[in-house]
Amino acid sequence: xxxxxxxxxxxxxxxxxxxxxxxxxxxxxxxxxxxxxxxxxxxxxxxxxxxxxxxxxxxxxxxxxxxxxxxxxxxxxxxxxxxxxxxxxxxxxxxxxxxxxxxxxxxxxxxxxxxxxxxxxxxxxxxxxxxxxxxxxxxxxxxxxxxxxxxxxxxxxxxxxxxxxxxxxxxxxxxxxxxxxxxxxxxxxxxxxxxxxxxxxxxxxxxxxxxxxxxxxxxxxxxxxxxxxxxxxxxx
Amino acid sequence: xxxxxxxxxxxxxxxxxxxxxxxxxxxxxxxxxxxxxxxxxxxxxxxxxxxxxxxxxxxxxxxxxxxxxxxxxxxxxxxxxxxxxxxxxxxxxxxxxxxxxxxxxxxxxxxxxxxxxxxxxxxxxxxxxxxxxxxxxxxxxxxxxxxxxxxxxxxxxxxxxxxxxxxxxxxxxxxxxxxxxxxxxxxxxxxxxxxxxxxxxxxxxxxxxxxxxxxxxxxxxxxxxxxxxxxxxxxxxxxxxxxxxxxxxxxxxxxxxxxxxxxxxxxxxxxxxxxxxxxxxxxxxxxxxxxxxxxxxxxxxxxxxxxxxxxxxxxxxxxxxxxxxxxxxxxxxxxxxxxxxxxxxxxxxxxxxxxxxxxxxxxxxxxxxxxxxxxxxxxxxxxxxx
Amino acid sequence: xxxxxxxxxxxxxxxxxxxxxxxxxxxxxxxxxxxxxxxxxxxxxxxxxxxxxxxxxxxxxxxxxxxxxxxxxxxxxxxxxxxxxxxxxxxxxxxxxxxxxxxxxxxxxxxxxxxxxxxxxxxxxxxxxxxxxxxxxxxxxxxxxxxxxxxxxxxxxxxxxxxxxxxxxxxxxxxxxxxxxxxxxxxxxxxxxxxxxxxxxxxxxxxxxxxxxxxxxxxxxxxxxxxxxxxxxxxxxxxxxxxxxxxxxxxxxxxxxxxxxxxxxxxxxxxxxxxxxxxxxxxxxxxxxxxxxxxxxxxxxxxxxxxxxxxxxxxxxxxxxxxxxxxxxxxxxxxxxxxxxxxxxxxxxxxxxxxxxxxxxxxxxxxxxxxx
Ligand SMILES: Nc1ncnc2c1ncn2[C@@H]1O[C@H](COP(=O)(O)OP(=O)(O)O)[C@@H](O)[C@H]1O
Ligand SMILES: [Mg+2]
Numbered sequence: 001x002x003x004x005x006x007x008x009x010x011x012x013x014x015x016x017x018x019x020x021x022x023x024x025x026x027x028x029x030x031x032x033x034x035x036x037x038x039x040x041x042x043x044x045x046x047x048x049x050x051x052x053x054x055x056x057x058x059x060x061x062x063x064x065x066x067x068x069x070x071x072x073x074x075x076x077x078x079x080x081x082x083x084x085x086x087x088x089x090x091x092x093x094x095x096x097x098x099x100x101x102x103x104x105x106x107x108x109x110x111x112x113x114x115x116x117x118x119x120x121x122x123x124x125x126x127x128x129x130x131x132x133x134x135x136x137x138x139x140x141x142x143x144x145x146x147x148x149x150x151x152x153x154x155x156x157x158x159x160x161x162x163x164x165x166x167x168x169x170x171x172x173x174x175x176x177x178x179x180x181x182x183x184x185x186x187x188x189x190x191x192x193x194x195x196x197x198x199x200x201x202x203x204x205x206x207x208x209x210x211x212x213x214x215x216x217x218x219x220x221x222x223x224x225x226x227x228x229x230x231x232x233x234x235x236x
Numbered sequence: 237x238x239x240x241x242x243x244x245x246x247x248x249x250x251x252x253x254x255x256x257x258x259x260x261x262x263x264x265x266x267x268x269x270x271x272x273x274x275x276x277x278x279x280x281x282x283x284x285x286x287x288x289x290x291x292x293x294x295x296x297x298x299x300x301x302x303x304x305x306x307x308x309x310x311x312x313x314x315x316x317x318x319x320x321x322x323x324x325x326x327x328x329x330x331x332x333x334x335x336x337x338x339x340x341x342x343x344x345x346x347x348x349x350x351x352x353x354x355x356x357x358x359x360x361x362x363x364x365x366x367x368x369x370x371x372x373x374x375x376x377x378x379x380x381x382x383x384x385x386x387x388x389x390x391x392x393x394x395x396x397x398x399x400x401x402x403x404x405x406x407x408x409x410x411x412x413x414x415x416x417x418x419x420x421x422x423x424x425x426x427x428x429x430x431x432x433x434x435x436x437x438x439x440x441x442x443x444x445x446x447x448x449x450x451x452x453x454x455x456x457x458x459x460x461x462x463x464x465x466x467x468x469x470x471x472x473x474x475x476x477x478x479x480x481x482x483x484x485x486x487x488x489x490x491x492x493x494x495x496x497x498x499x500x501x502x503x504x505x506x507x508x509x510x511x512x513x514x515x516x517x518x519x520x521x522x523x524x525x526x527x528x529x530x531x532x533x534x535x536x537x538x539x540x541x542x543x544x545x546x547x548x549x550x551x552x553x554x555x556x557x558x559x560x561x562x563x564x565x566x567x568x569x570x571x572x573x574x575x576x577x578x579x580x581x582x583x584x585x586x587x588x589x590x591x592x593x594x595x596x597x598x599x600x601x602x603x604x605x606x607x608x609x610x611x612x613x614x615x616x617x618x619x620x621x622x
Numbered sequence: 623x624x625x626x627x628x629x630x631x632x633x634x635x636x637x638x639x640x641x642x643x644x645x646x647x648x649x650x651x652x653x654x655x656x657x658x659x660x661x662x663x664x665x666x667x668x669x670x671x672x673x674x675x676x677x678x679x680x681x682x683x684x685x686x687x688x689x690x691x692x693x694x695x696x697x698x699x700x701x702x703x704x705x706x707x708x709x710x711x712x713x714x715x716x717x718x719x720x721x722x723x724x725x726x727x728x729x730x731x732x733x734x735x736x737x738x739x740x741x742x743x744x745x746x747x748x749x750x751x752x753x754x755x756x757x758x759x760x761x762x763x764x765x766x767x768x769x770x771x772x773x774x775x776x777x778x779x780x781x782x783x784x785x786x787x788x789x790x791x792x793x794x795x796x797x798x799x800x801x802x803x804x805x806x807x808x809x810x811x812x813x814x815x816x817x818x819x820x821x822x823x824x825x826x827x828x829x830x831x832x833x834x835x836x837x838x839x840x841x842x843x844x845x846x847x848x849x850x851x852x853x854x855x856x857x858x859x860x861x862x863x864x865x866x867x868x869x870x871x872x873x874x875x876x877x878x879x880x881x882x883x884x885x886x887x888x889x890x891x892x893x894x895x896x897x898x899x900x901x902x903x904x905x906x907x908x909x910x911x912x913x914x915x916x917x918x919x920x921x922x923x924x925x926x927x928x929x930x931x932x933x934x935x936x937x938x939x940x941x942x943x944x945x946x947x948x949x950x951x952x953x954x955x956x957x958x959x960x961x962x963x964x965x966x967x968x969x970x971x972x973x974x975x976x977x978x979x980x981x982x983x984x985x986x987x988x989x990x991x992x993x994x
Pocket of ligand 2: 037041
């Protein structure tokens, strides 16, 4: 469904991605793990059009998207939930959700989806009229995912949804992620620092190190791999 | 042509000191080889080069936009004229008359040889104080406000300078008001036994000395700890504060130094104009002209400020000539300044001779710090840190 | 000196306040969204008055009513505002392949046209009598932006090519560009229409504007004052509704908080910014026309510079980036101006500086730490 081929990205003189190739098959959860600064977020930002690759191609649904503007990429059904949640702090929860549905004009459908989001995250319904900035970290992450889902994406890219959250909240969020994949048929590209959790949730995994893919395999295989266990799972 | 280019490249690779000495040597012989018109233009350029170097301290080193630098030119000039006209009358009172045709009877207080040097120091100090006072209200707000406050205060000063005896304070007694300032011939300063007339070599060398002092002062400022603190403020004020840089203190130092040099420029302006000028000419366009010179040459670059102002004033002078009955309207020159600002910012924001910045690239953690900062709308992309 | 507080001064203060609020909102909206002091906003205000003047007749009255002229003037200003963004500020945010050529072309043509016009006009003063300067004024400063606007709008940004990515351009460059733009527009107006202040011809002003319609505290209120009050209130209410109740308004707020994330929601950030310029500029046009109606003249190239700075002071006073703050600040500065006898540039500015000292973020400013 989504395919990156030999993608290079530079920040000025810094060579952040050095020839990344990866593939996200339809209906699967694919995860990217790797140390801080390995280039995971850069990959997602490049896919969603915030950054421009210096070379390489990105295709989605058979269409080249690496030259498209971010807003056009969203139109193709690809949604990116950025690192650090990036809720609009001075918009209410409801308004944040409306922004997620910015490109849609079917009022009825939007309302249905809003209800659906409140089913997944009942806490958000209680906070409807509250400003996004006043929510707790966990609530903000839920809102970020709900907001992304308002655009009815076919592929969701999540950047470190567990960042800075209490384990119990993380558990809750990952359950929802697995549910979205199972029940809504959503394809997911998941970037995580919490490698064990990510590998348990995902079907396939890529391991990054300073801008290159050093390993790719089925998630279960990676979880058993000695090298991965040592470096990312904190056990020998 | 290629020979010339090669020589220029060789010149560019010399160190600062050698380049400076070559430039100084050329400047020293200049008055002996050019004619009177060019001499006058070089006095013009010299005076404005001092001003540009002063402005560069704030705009280039500190990264704040000053849109009212003319304030220092005006203040420096008015203080100088005022001091020069101070006279002790035979009955023992002290009086002044900046635009009296005949002057006041009595002895000029600053009539001694070399008094102009003292006056330059006083003008600079007054302007340093003015610069600090002007900067105070902007310390607690975003850097952008500095542009507005400086612009506004220069306009306020422009209005206030014309207050006559019907206002609270009669400023026209210092500024000459609408009639302008015209120092009596007898009140002109004397230096090394030479009563200063613009065509005398003493004036040329006095202004040249002003330029040299400004170059050395800003060069050493930039190299010092203060200069590094200012660079940190320019690159990222929040980060500088977080690293323990006393941002307010260093900004005030920059305002003071900038004002001091501006005041010197104002005093030299009076010397060049032989004491005859009007404060009405100190409008926003003077600030813009000096800013254009700095921007064209390269903000933060000393040689840039010198080259920028020289190129700009040369163009300015050339466009003011009469070409077979056709003259370019004065407003059209303003159009060119505006255009220049936009075009330089778009295509060569670093200017003609960008500053040579020695330093290491940022480490990863520093990038992280930069990245996690709240949205910086004009710096969404990578940051120029070379 | 007459007494400090008179009902007449109150009426005057209210009108000035309403006008400053209309201008200040434009500054504040643009600042809120791209954190840029749009120095050219004051010039848009000035152009609003000039365009209305062109329509009602600069030399001989055309018989058009001033309120009819207001609409095209708003459209023109909206086009200019948007062009200012697209040709000068946008290239500092993103690099578009053809935008450089476009902006250089338009700025260059404007400049050359104006200088040429000025040179020929000065050589023989006939230009001023046969009304040709009106035509050239239209062509150079009016039609060209419209043409560019239509071209760009017609094929949207596609015509400018796909974004080539972002430019590492800092705030200082943007600020210098903004002052450059302001100077260019100001000088163009001076070159084309001269330095003499002008006024709307009597024939374009409906009689009721200068008749007293009612009185408060014994001060008669002329029709024009009433028009200003009503217009300002209606516009402010509409603006508030636009910003808080509509999708594009919410998108504007979203962009002012986080442009990157807004882009990830599918919001076309550049279009939202352009829309902000359009709204602010149209409001400035209304303010420009009503200001000239109120003071009965003083339409000159300089009017945008001073009034713009004063309105900016109003925006700062209320808390920059905050629309309600701009309204409040405008009214306060209007009172300062009205009760001090008006026409004074220094006083509002001194008030602004005092407020900066006491409340660095203005009266309703965001309670955030200062960002550099
Ligand atoms: N805006 C930026 N400017 C310069 N360098 C950056 C920027 N963002 C990221 N980098 C660099 O790119 C590399 C990859 O970063 P990133 O993709 O954020 O890593 P990850 O998400 O895997 O932690 C890092 O070395 C980082 O320092
Ligand atoms: Mg990351």
